[in-house]
Amino acid sequence: MVxxxxxxxxxxxxxxxxxxxxxxxxxxxxxQGYANxxxxxxxxxxxxxxFTMAYRYARDPALLQAARATAAFxxxxxxxxxxxxxxxxxxxxxxxxxxxxxAAIAASGLLExxxxxGDVAHRRRALLALDTLASAPALRxxxxxxxxxxxxxxxxxxxxxxxxxESDYYLYEALRRLDGAWPRPPDERSARPTAxxxxxxxxxxxx
Numbered sequence: 001m002v003x004x005x006x007x008x009x010x011x012x013x014x015x016x017x018x019x020x021x022x023x024x025x026x027x028x029x030x031x032q033g034y035a036n037x038x039x040x041x042x043x044x045x046x047x048x049x050x051f052t053m054a055y056r057y058a059r060d061p062a063l064l065q066a067a068r069a070t071a072a073f074x075x076x077x078x079x080x081x082x083x084x085x086x087x088x089x090x091x092x093x094x095x096x097x098x099x100x101x102x103a104a105i106a107a108s109g110l111l112e113x114x115x116x117x118g119d120v121a122h123r124r125r126a127l128l129a130l131d132t133l134a135s136a137p138a139l140r141x142x143x144x145x146x147x148x149x150x151x152x153x154x155x156x157x158x159x160x161x162x163x164x165x166e167s168d169y170y171l172y173e174a175l176r177r178l179d180g181a182w183p184r185p186p187d188e189r190s191a192r193p194t195a196x197x198x199x200x201x202x203x204x205x206x207x
Contacts, residue, residue, distance in 0.1 A: 001051075001066050008073030009039040009089065010047045038090035041102040044074055045085075049109030049170075056116055067113050074106055075125050083107070083129030084139065087155040099153040100139040101167035103129040108174040130174060 002023055003014045012032050015024045033040035051067035054060070078085050084103040086096035107126040114122035133139055133150060141148035141163045148163035150171060156164060 001062065004047070004066055004069060005039075008069040010044050010070060011037060012040050012043045034088035034091040034095075038088050039073075040088050041074075041085035041099050042087070042105065044070060044089070045102040045105035045109065048074060048106050048113065052109045052113045052116065056112065064117065067109075068117065068119075071106075071110060071113060071122060071125070075121075078103075078125075078129070082132030082136070083125060084132050084136070087153045091155075095155075097154040098139060099155070100133055100150040101153065101164050101170070103133055104150065104167050104170040104174060107133075108170045108177060111174055111177040126174065130171075130178075133171060 003011045005011065016022065017024055032043060047070040048067060051063050051070060055063035055067055074085065077089055081098070083106075084098045084100065085106075087099040087102070088096070091097075107129040110122040110126035110129075114120060114126070139150060141151040146163040148168050150163065150167035152162045152164045152167065156162065
Protein backbone atom coordinates (compact mmCIF):
# COMPACT_ATOMS: atom_id res chain seq x y z
CA MET A 1 0.00 0.00 0.00
CA VAL A 2 3.04 2.25 -0.19
CA UNK A 3 1.87 3.77 -3.46
CA UNK A 4 -1.13 5.45 -1.77
CA UNK A 5 -0.35 9.13 -1.28
CA UNK A 6 -1.51 11.20 1.75
CA UNK A 7 -4.54 12.61 -0.11
CA UNK A 8 -5.71 9.15 -1.19
CA UNK A 9 -4.33 9.35 -4.72
CA UNK A 10 -2.04 6.66 -6.08
CA UNK A 11 1.12 6.48 -8.10
CA UNK A 12 1.14 3.74 -10.70
CA UNK A 13 4.46 2.21 -9.66
CA UNK A 14 6.84 2.22 -6.73
CA UNK A 15 10.52 1.62 -7.35
CA UNK A 16 12.44 -0.33 -4.70
CA UNK A 17 16.12 -0.95 -4.23
CA UNK A 18 16.98 -4.56 -5.14
CA UNK A 19 19.82 -4.42 -2.62
CA UNK A 20 17.99 -3.09 0.45
CA UNK A 21 14.30 -3.42 -0.34
CA UNK A 22 13.82 0.24 0.53
CA UNK A 23 11.44 2.32 -1.53
CA UNK A 24 13.40 4.65 -3.81
CA UNK A 25 10.59 6.63 -5.41
CA UNK A 26 6.99 6.44 -6.58
CA UNK A 27 6.31 7.02 -10.25
CA UNK A 28 3.51 6.91 -12.78
CA UNK A 29 5.26 5.49 -15.81
CA UNK A 30 4.29 6.49 -19.30
CA UNK A 31 2.33 5.62 -21.36
CA GLN A 32 -0.13 5.06 -18.50
CA GLY A 33 0.06 8.43 -16.79
CA TYR A 34 0.67 12.04 -17.66
CA ALA A 35 3.72 12.62 -15.48
CA ASN A 36 5.98 10.81 -13.06
CA UNK A 37 3.98 11.77 -9.96
CA UNK A 38 0.56 12.27 -11.50
CA UNK A 39 -2.53 10.19 -10.73
CA UNK A 40 -3.49 7.92 -13.62
CA UNK A 41 -7.27 7.53 -13.35
CA UNK A 42 -7.42 3.89 -14.41
CA UNK A 43 -4.74 3.06 -11.88
CA UNK A 44 -6.80 4.82 -9.22
CA UNK A 45 -9.83 2.76 -10.26
CA UNK A 46 -7.75 -0.44 -10.08
CA UNK A 47 -6.74 0.56 -6.55
CA UNK A 48 -10.37 0.98 -5.46
CA UNK A 49 -11.32 -2.33 -7.01
CA UNK A 50 -8.21 -4.23 -5.95
CA PHE A 51 -8.17 -3.17 -2.30
CA THR A 52 -11.89 -3.89 -2.08
CA MET A 53 -11.47 -7.41 -3.49
CA ALA A 54 -8.48 -8.03 -1.23
CA TYR A 55 -10.54 -7.01 1.80
CA ARG A 56 -13.39 -9.25 0.68
CA TYR A 57 -11.16 -12.30 1.08
CA ALA A 58 -8.59 -11.26 3.71
CA ARG A 59 -10.78 -9.16 6.03
CA ASP A 60 -7.76 -7.04 6.92
CA PRO A 61 -9.06 -3.63 8.11
CA ALA A 62 -6.05 -1.91 6.55
CA LEU A 63 -7.23 -3.07 3.13
CA LEU A 64 -10.69 -1.65 3.73
CA GLN A 65 -9.17 1.63 4.85
CA ALA A 66 -7.09 1.74 1.67
CA ALA A 67 -10.16 1.04 -0.47
CA ARG A 68 -12.11 3.81 1.20
CA ALA A 69 -9.27 6.31 0.97
CA THR A 70 -8.74 5.72 -2.75
CA ALA A 71 -12.50 5.80 -3.33
CA ALA A 72 -12.77 9.13 -1.49
CA PHE A 73 -10.13 10.69 -3.71
CA UNK A 74 -11.87 9.40 -6.85
CA UNK A 75 -15.25 10.66 -5.70
CA UNK A 76 -13.99 14.09 -4.68
CA UNK A 77 -12.38 14.58 -8.08
CA UNK A 78 -15.28 13.34 -10.25
CA UNK A 79 -18.32 15.08 -8.73
CA UNK A 80 -18.33 17.65 -11.50
CA UNK A 81 -17.89 15.10 -14.30
CA UNK A 82 -20.67 12.65 -13.50
CA UNK A 83 -18.32 10.08 -12.03
CA UNK A 84 -16.18 9.83 -15.16
CA UNK A 85 -12.59 11.01 -14.60
CA UNK A 86 -10.08 12.41 -17.05
CA UNK A 87 -7.54 9.79 -18.09
CA UNK A 88 -5.12 11.34 -15.60
CA UNK A 89 -6.30 13.57 -12.77
CA UNK A 90 -3.32 15.87 -13.37
CA UNK A 91 -3.53 16.08 -17.16
CA UNK A 92 -3.97 19.66 -18.38
CA UNK A 93 -6.71 20.89 -20.66
CA UNK A 94 -7.38 20.37 -23.50
CA UNK A 95 -5.80 16.92 -23.13
CA UNK A 96 -7.80 15.79 -20.07
CA UNK A 97 -9.87 13.37 -22.13
CA UNK A 98 -12.54 11.33 -20.27
CA UNK A 99 -11.76 7.70 -19.48
CA UNK A 100 -14.84 5.48 -19.65
CA UNK A 101 -12.90 2.38 -18.64
CA UNK A 102 -11.72 4.01 -15.39
CA ALA A 103 -15.32 4.93 -14.59
CA ALA A 104 -16.56 1.38 -15.27
CA ILE A 105 -13.82 -0.24 -13.15
CA ALA A 106 -14.44 2.18 -10.30
CA ALA A 107 -18.22 1.69 -10.48
CA SER A 108 -17.94 -2.07 -10.08
CA GLY A 109 -15.47 -1.71 -7.23
CA LEU A 110 -17.61 0.91 -5.50
CA LEU A 111 -20.68 -1.34 -5.61
CA GLU A 112 -18.72 -4.10 -3.91
CA UNK A 113 -17.24 -1.62 -1.44
CA UNK A 114 -20.74 -0.40 -0.57
CA UNK A 115 -21.82 -3.93 0.23
CA UNK A 116 -18.76 -4.83 2.27
CA UNK A 117 -18.62 -1.57 4.22
CA GLY A 118 -22.33 -0.84 4.54
CA ASP A 119 -21.71 2.70 3.23
CA VAL A 120 -24.43 3.55 0.69
CA ALA A 121 -22.48 6.62 -0.48
CA HIS A 122 -20.26 4.31 -2.51
CA ARG A 123 -23.31 2.87 -4.24
CA ARG A 124 -24.56 6.36 -5.09
CA ARG A 125 -21.19 7.20 -6.62
CA ALA A 126 -21.27 4.03 -8.68
CA LEU A 127 -24.78 4.79 -9.94
CA LEU A 128 -23.69 8.29 -10.92
CA ALA A 129 -20.86 6.90 -13.04
CA LEU A 130 -23.05 4.23 -14.62
CA ASP A 131 -25.73 6.77 -15.47
CA THR A 132 -23.16 8.96 -17.19
CA LEU A 133 -21.68 6.02 -19.09
CA ALA A 134 -25.16 5.06 -20.29
CA SER A 135 -26.24 8.54 -21.31
CA ALA A 136 -23.18 10.23 -22.81
CA PRO A 137 -22.85 9.49 -26.55
CA ALA A 138 -19.24 10.68 -26.54
CA LEU A 139 -18.27 7.78 -24.28
CA ARG A 140 -19.66 5.07 -26.56
CA UNK A 141 -17.72 3.09 -29.11
CA UNK A 142 -18.47 4.14 -32.71
CA UNK A 143 -20.76 1.38 -34.11
CA UNK A 144 -19.13 1.50 -37.52
CA UNK A 145 -15.70 0.74 -36.06
CA UNK A 146 -16.29 -1.45 -33.01
CA UNK A 147 -18.89 -3.87 -31.58
CA UNK A 148 -18.05 -2.62 -28.08
CA UNK A 149 -20.43 -0.57 -25.93
CA UNK A 150 -17.90 1.87 -24.49
CA UNK A 151 -15.16 3.59 -26.38
CA UNK A 152 -11.57 3.98 -25.28
CA UNK A 153 -10.00 7.11 -23.95
CA UNK A 154 -8.36 9.15 -26.67
CA UNK A 155 -5.09 8.83 -24.78
CA UNK A 156 -5.09 5.07 -25.46
CA UNK A 157 -5.54 5.17 -29.22
CA UNK A 158 -4.86 8.67 -30.46
CA UNK A 159 -8.49 9.26 -31.39
CA UNK A 160 -11.91 8.01 -30.31
CA UNK A 161 -12.10 5.13 -32.79
CA UNK A 162 -10.95 2.17 -30.66
CA UNK A 163 -12.14 0.26 -27.61
CA UNK A 164 -10.68 -1.54 -24.60
CA UNK A 165 -11.90 -4.89 -23.32
CA GLU A 166 -11.88 -3.80 -19.68
CA SER A 167 -14.36 -1.01 -20.38
CA ASP A 168 -17.19 -3.35 -21.36
CA TYR A 169 -16.16 -6.11 -18.97
CA TYR A 170 -16.40 -3.95 -15.86
CA LEU A 171 -19.50 -2.18 -17.12
CA TYR A 172 -21.15 -5.60 -17.47
CA GLU A 173 -19.84 -6.70 -14.07
CA ALA A 174 -21.22 -3.56 -12.42
CA LEU A 175 -24.64 -4.12 -14.00
CA ARG A 176 -24.64 -7.71 -12.77
CA ARG A 177 -23.81 -6.49 -9.28
CA LEU A 178 -26.79 -4.13 -9.45
CA ASP A 179 -28.98 -7.00 -10.57
CA GLY A 180 -27.78 -9.17 -7.70
CA ALA A 181 -26.49 -11.74 -10.16
CA TRP A 182 -22.79 -11.51 -9.39
CA PRO A 183 -21.91 -14.87 -7.77
CA ARG A 184 -20.35 -15.12 -4.34
CA PRO A 185 -20.41 -17.59 -1.43
CA PRO A 186 -23.54 -17.15 0.72
CA ASP A 187 -21.57 -16.36 3.87
CA GLU A 188 -20.06 -13.28 2.23
CA ARG A 189 -23.33 -11.56 1.37
CA SER A 190 -23.91 -10.09 4.80
CA ALA A 191 -20.28 -9.61 5.85
CA ARG A 192 -19.56 -6.22 7.38
CA PRO A 193 -16.61 -4.74 9.29
CA THR A 194 -16.70 -5.36 13.01
CA ALA A 195 -17.90 -2.51 15.19
CA UNK A 196 -14.53 -1.95 16.83
CA UNK A 197 -12.66 -1.42 13.55
CA UNK A 198 -12.08 2.21 12.59
CA UNK A 199 -12.55 2.41 8.83
CA UNK A 200 -13.79 5.94 8.27
CA UNK A 201 -11.63 8.05 5.98
CA UNK A 202 -11.31 11.80 6.28
CA UNK A 203 -9.31 12.00 3.06
CA UNK A 204 -10.11 15.07 1.01
CA UNK A 205 -8.87 16.07 -2.36
CA UNK A 206 -6.18 18.77 -2.48
CA UNK A 207 -7.35 22.33 -2.89
